[in-house]
Amino acid sequence: MKNFILKLKQTSKVQKGFTLIEILIAIAILSIGLLSIAAMQVSAIRGNAKSNKLSQRTTTASNHIEYLLNLPFNDSNLSAGNHDPENDGVDNDGDGVTDEPDDDGELKYSVTWNITDDTSSQKTIALTIAVTSYGSATTLTINTIRIR
Ligand SMILES: [Ca+2]
Ligand SMILES: [Ca+2]
Ligand SMILES: [Ca+2]
Secondary structure (H helix, E strand, O other): OOHHHHHHHHHHOOOOOOHHHHHHHHHHHHHHHHHHHHHHHHHHHHHHHHHHHHHHHHHHHHHHHHHOOOOOOOOHHHHOOEHHHHHHHOOOOOOOOOOOOOOOOOOEEEEEEEEEEEEEEEEEEEEEEEEEEEOEEEEEEEEEEEEE
């Protein structure tokens, strides 16, 4: 019994509580953890925005490639060389305005493509989607082959 009481006393001594230093250290560690979670959130949001933009561009490029692949093999849009609807002096979309920003069918992007005649029955299409935001230009180029 005596021993038991002694043990109880010792135990209660151990569980006296935390010192101010211990609490400060705990708060500091917690703060570092919370700050790194916040930083992770920021980079996750940035990553999402970036991948969202990339998938929009890829979809836009795919749509234009689809269009070019379905044109007759000898269509003027598939002639060898560079094609730039926003800068070709032609009213491509037939709205009465020449070379306006959406003459290529895209207000947000500049769609250009280059055609290489590989053989008489095969062409390589290199389609580029360009976008300028906050003064910096980003481009995405997709290559595809058109067979007669
Ligand atoms: Ca036009
Ligand atoms: Ca044009
Ligand atoms: Ca455009």
